[in-house]
Amino acid sequence: MVLDLGISNTQLNDPNRGFSFNNDGPLDMRMDNINTKLTAETIINEYDENELSDIFFYYGEERNSRKIANSIVEFRKKKKIDSTKMLSDIIQKINKYKFKHPATRVFQALRIVINEELNELEEALKISLEILTKNARIVIVAFHSLEDKIIKNFFKKKTITKILMMTRKTFLELLQKNLLIPSSEEIKINPRSKSAKLRVAEKI
Known part of the structure; x- marks a missing residue:
């Protein structure tokens, strides 16, 4: 997704x-x-x-x-x-x-x-866990800090932990330690990508 x-x-x-x-x-x-x-x-x-x-x-x-x-x-x-x-x-x-x-x-x-963009994002994140199958990945590109903060906190909350494993709740595995940002070359080609931040997680 x-x-x-x-x-x-x-x-x-x-x-x-x-x-x-x-x-x-x-x-x-x-x-x-x-x-x-x-x-x-x-x-x-x-x-x-x-x-x-x-x-x-x-x-x-x-x-x-x-x-x-x-x-x-x-x-x-x-x-x-x-x-x-x-x-x-x-x-x-x-x-x-x-x-x-x-x-x-x-x-x-x-x-x-x-x-109501932030509410829409929170709802989309919630639904994503319900519809994604095991090992499916969710890739999200945000363009400002408010969006990225919501995504970061959601991923952090759902990341695999011993407590989550014990309760058998749906959780995620982060596929990179840090968020991805566009290269200087990409920004030259597409200036609007300058503020983009990409995060990826996999449903376990």
């Missing part, structure tokens, strides 16, 4: 989906734009400053979460924020270019909340 947790290039490159700060488009960010009702536009324009700050901090690990939240609230008093460029411009007044685009963490946070 292979789980690639990254957003597809098709969605990312489509301005109408609102995932990218590189292309102007509506503040949407829904993976499933039919069944999911909550959009980034709703969050940005209707959530209060504390709620925005918490989302940016906990789901984007954004250090300037409170400053950005305050700027958003002040801006929307004058004009509705309804495009990715508008939001990105507000963020760039607080964050400056370093190794990542200034809006990366905020956009990540919004996408995670809207699509």
